Amino acid sequence: xTAMIRGRPLIIDTHRDPNVCLHCQARPFSVCSVIDDADxxxxxxxxxxxxxxxxxxxxxxxxxxxxxxxxxxxxxxLYKLLPDGRRQVTGxxxxxxxxxxxxxxSYAFSAEALEPVQVCRFSRAKLRELLDDFPALEKKLLxxxxxxxxVAQEQMLLLGRKTARERLASFLIARVKMLPHCMGQQTVATxxxxxxxxxxxxIADYLGLTIETVSRTLSRLRAEKLIEIPxxxxxxxxxxxxxxxxxxxMT
Amino acid sequence: xTAMIRGRPLIIDTHRDPNVCLHCQARPFSVCSVIDDADxxxxxxxxxxxxxxxxxxxxxxxxxxxxxxxxxxxxxxLYKLLPDGRRQVTGxxxxxxxxxxxxxxSYAFSAEALEPVQVCRFSRAKLRELLDDFPALEKKLLxxxxxxxxVAQEQMLLLGRKTARERLASFLIARVKMLPHCMGQQTVATxxxxxxxxxxxxIADYLGLTIETVSRTLSRLRAEKLIEIPxxxxxxxxxxxxxxxxxxxMT
DNA sequence: CGCGGTCGTTGATCTGGGTCAAGGTGGCGC
DNA sequence: GCGCCACCTTGACCCAGATCAACGACCGCG
Numbered sequence: 001x002t003a004m005i006r007g008r009p010l011i012i013d014t015h016r017d018p019n020v021c022l023h024c025q026a027r028p029f030s031v032c033s034v035i036d037d038a039d040x041x042x043x044x045x046x047x048x049x050x051x052x053x054x055x056x057x058x059x060x061x062x063x064x065x066x067x068x069x070x071x072x073x074x075x076x077x078l079y080k081l082l083p084d085g086r087r088q089v090t091g092x093x094x095x096x097x098x099x100x101x102x103x104x105x106s107y108a109f110s111a112e113a114l115e116p117v118q119v120c121r122f123s124r125a126k127l128r129e130l131l132d133d134f135p136a137l138e139k140k141l142l143x144x145x146x147x148x149x150x151v152a153q154e155q156m157l158l159l160g161r162k163t164a165r166e167r168l169a170s171f172l173i174a175r176v177k178m179l180p181h182c183m184g185q186q187t188v189a190t191x192x193x194x195x196x197x198x199x200x201x202x203i204a205d206y207l208g209l210t211i212e213t214v215s216r217t218l219s220r221l222r223a224e225k226l227i228e229i230p231x232x233x234x235x236x237x238x239x240x241x242x243x244x245x246x247x248x249x250m251t
Numbered sequence: 252x253t254a255m256i257r258g259r260p261l262i263i264d265t266h267r268d269p270n271v272c273l274h275c276q277a278r279p280f281s282v283c284s285v286i287d288d289a290d291x292x293x294x295x296x297x298x299x300x301x302x303x304x305x306x307x308x309x310x311x312x313x314x315x316x317x318x319x320x321x322x323x324x325x326x327x328x329l330y331k332l333l334p335d336g337r338r339q340v341t342g343x344x345x346x347x348x349x350x351x352x353x354x355x356x357s358y359a360f361s362a363e364a365l366e367p368v369q370v371c372r373f374s375r376a377k378l379r380e381l382l383d384d385f386p387a388l389e390k391k392l393l394x395x396x397x398x399x400x401x402v403a404q405e406q407m408l409l410l411g412r413k414t415a416r417e418r419l420a421s422f423l424i425a426r427v428k429m430l431p432h433c434m435g436q437q438t439v440a441t442x443x444x445x446x447x448x449x450x451x452x453x454i455a456d457y458l459g460l461t462i463e464t465v466s467r468t469l470s471r472l473r474a475e476k477l478i479e480i481p482x483x484x485x486x487x488x489x490x491x492x493x494x495x496x497x498x499x500x501m502t
Numbered sequence: 503c504g505c506g507g508t509c510g511t512t513g514a515t516c517t518g519g520g521t522c523a524a525g526g527t528g529g530c531g532c
Numbered sequence: 533g534c535g536c537c538a539c540c541t542t543g544a545c546c547c548a549g550a551t552c553a554a555c556g557a558c559c560g561c562g
Contacts, residue, residue, distance in 0.1 A: 156407060
């Protein structure tokens with residue numbers, strides 16, 4: 001059982017149920033989905049679960065890359081810094097996200113919890129063992145990495161060539177697409193509610209903008225009745241297709 | 252032997268030496284390096300070699316992703332387009348570069364030859380077979396993909412947060428780093444000659460700038476005696492460390 | 503309930519890099 | 533050799549988004 005001690009950055013869970021993985025709600029969304037139920041105990045034995053409090057980091061850019069992580073709850077931001085403090089958020093890691101793929105000796109980015117984050121931590125050596133024993137896991141990781149690459153290229157297009165308006169629209173549409181798919185018909189006017197665990201500053205650093213531009217642009221989209229902003233951590237997409245057209249540069 | 256027919260975009264080599272891979276000069280730089288000499292014939296049999304003339308594409312964004320490619324000679328640019336023609340070059344693929352990692356049904360980017368490019372082409376099915384038979388190859392691909400991800404994150408930092416001057420400096424330093432390492436001592440004043448197979452337009456599209464800004468910024472670096480520009484396809488780095496400081500935002 | 507602090511919004515102004523425009527340059531074919 | 537054409541450079545001006553500044557909204561705490 002995980003001890004939930006407030007005020008400490010990391011809480012490492014020492015008394016583990018050998019069947020944690022079997023009941024893990026993150027499994028269907030993560031690389032662990034390729035491991036059979038029968039083998040899950042091996043996986044569980046190799047991992048340590050950790051809780052990271054908001055604002056605290058569990059990966060530091062440039063630090064020794066000794067571990068791999070799998071997010072099982074919450075959201076973290078991944079970012080790189082320049083010496084003078086300029087920040088680029090390279091992504092947000094939600095449930096199921098696999099972190100630490102960088103094979104070099106040190107991490108290429110930092111990871112900081114936005115909400116209380118729970119992760120499974122694997123040592124480099126343990127992961128290697130698992131990969132040798134479960135080729136399906138290695139295949140899955142290659143698949144995940146390939147997908148990440150596609151996403152990264154899309155983000156390069158955004159950062160290099162899109163306007164502020166297009167960047168915000170792209171961000172909102174991407175967030176809508178990662179909502180648990182509702183089964184009902186998708187109409188043009190369907191209300192889609194997005195949860196934003198990150199601040200405006202994080203969004204700005206993700207989109208290569210300033211906080212003021214993010215704020216102004218969202219205000220304008222609201223004035224145009226494309227979105228609603230019920231509160232700072234929620235946005236409702238009112239006109240999905242219109243926003244999608246803006247996102248893809250068709251407006 | 253490869254027929255070198257000018258004026259056609261793609262030349263597919265049909266009469267192949269079963270030992271092409273054994274003598275391939277690109278092997279040490281490519282994923283093929285993990286395959287034993289004894290198994291190289293299998294690899295060679297699975298591949299078709301192709302020559303692509305400058306200006307011609309061998310991968311189209313959105314097209315059916317049926318093949319994987321390994322560059323064995325020349326350089327290609329990889330890019331994504333917006334509907335109105337805005338372009339983002341996501342990378343340059345030189346000798347040894349493995350292309351097509353995207354596991355989805357269609358390619359996420361286009362690839363166009365800058366110089367005559369030679370590639371080995373594998374069908375999706377053949378590659379899958381090879382991956383199943385040579386786990387080392389799969390490991391290597393995961394390693395390559397992970398490295399690509401690190402590079403992509405670095406490029407996001409560049410596109411999102413660096414100034415034009417820092418972008419050009421980063422580009423030049425990255426090019427210097429991929430030169431065949433000369434064994435001599437690296438001094439601050441060491442002349443390092445970079446070959447640029449791409450146009451200023453390609454560089455601009457890679458760095459998220461316009462052609463004019465690239466030109467102006469290079470002129471300024473030349474005026475400051477940090478670089479020399481003997482001709483349009485070559486740049487000599489005169490002050491590596493000064494340029495490196497600019498690249499990393501320390502100036 | 504008031505206070506301080508963080509986060510977000512909005513307005514005024516500034517500027518790095520984009521846009522528009524006008525040459526320069528060099529390689530290639532005839 | 534000469535002219536064409538693609539590529540590059542340089543200058544003048546402009547604008548999207550950054551910067552600077554002020555204020556508002558919300559929340560936890562004493």
